[in-house]
Amino acid sequence: MEVRQPLEAxxxxxxxxxxxxxxxxxxxxxxxxxxRVNRPLHVERSPSYVLSTxxxxxxxxxxxxxxxxRRTPFSVTATYTYVRARETVDAIERDVPLTPRHSxxxxxxxxxxxxxxxxxRKPDRRETDALGPAPATGSGT
Numbered sequence: 001m002e003v004r005q006p007l008e009a010x011x012x013x014x015x016x017x018x019x020x021x022x023x024x025x026x027x028x029x030x031x032x033x034x035x036r037v038n039r040p041l042h043v044e045r046s047p048s049y050v051l052s053t054x055x056x057x058x059x060x061x062x063x064x065x066x067x068x069x070r071r072t073p074f075s076v077t078a079t080y081t082y083v084r085a086r087e088t089v090d091a092i093e094r095d096v097p098l099t100p101r102h103s104x105x106x107x108x109x110x111x112x113x114x115x116x117x118x119x120x121r122k123p124d125r126r127e128t129d130a131l132g133p134a135p136a137t138g139s140g141t
Contacts, residue, residue, distance in 0.1 A: 004052040012037040028067040035060050042089060045097075056088035058096065076108040 014035035021028055040058040044050040062083035069076045081103045085096035095101070 001049040001051065004050055007041065007051060008039045008053045010037050010039055010041060025070045026067065027070075028065070031064040031066075033060075033062050033064070040087065042087070054087065054089065058085070058087040060085035060096070060099075073111045073113075074108065076106065078104070078106045080104045 012035055014033065016031055016033040018029055018031035037058045040054050042052050042054045044052070060083055062081060064082075065080045067078050083099060083101060083103075085099040086093055087096050088094075
């Protein structure tokens, strides 16, 4: 790894706005976001790793959508994200490497509860008789 020049501290500014709503078993959220990083750290990856500070800012703007459906004992969550991340290297503005423009995911789960954990049963009469009489409470005098 090589450092071309003394590195400078990055300074960033970001903002986001989201709206959420629930409707019965469905809940969903939409988020808009943006950020700008001044003096971003840049990694040149070939032929070896070289670190430097870029003179121009790196920006990203995007949208995230998230939705969850819950119906006991199941829940399913789906996400979608769009990101436009840009940087200027050698006076050429380009997409930031290794930052996907689109990404999506889905995850589901089922929860099975054990009746023995949540169920409380009344003792059978034979069980209470085997324990003998209940201890007396109070002074009785």
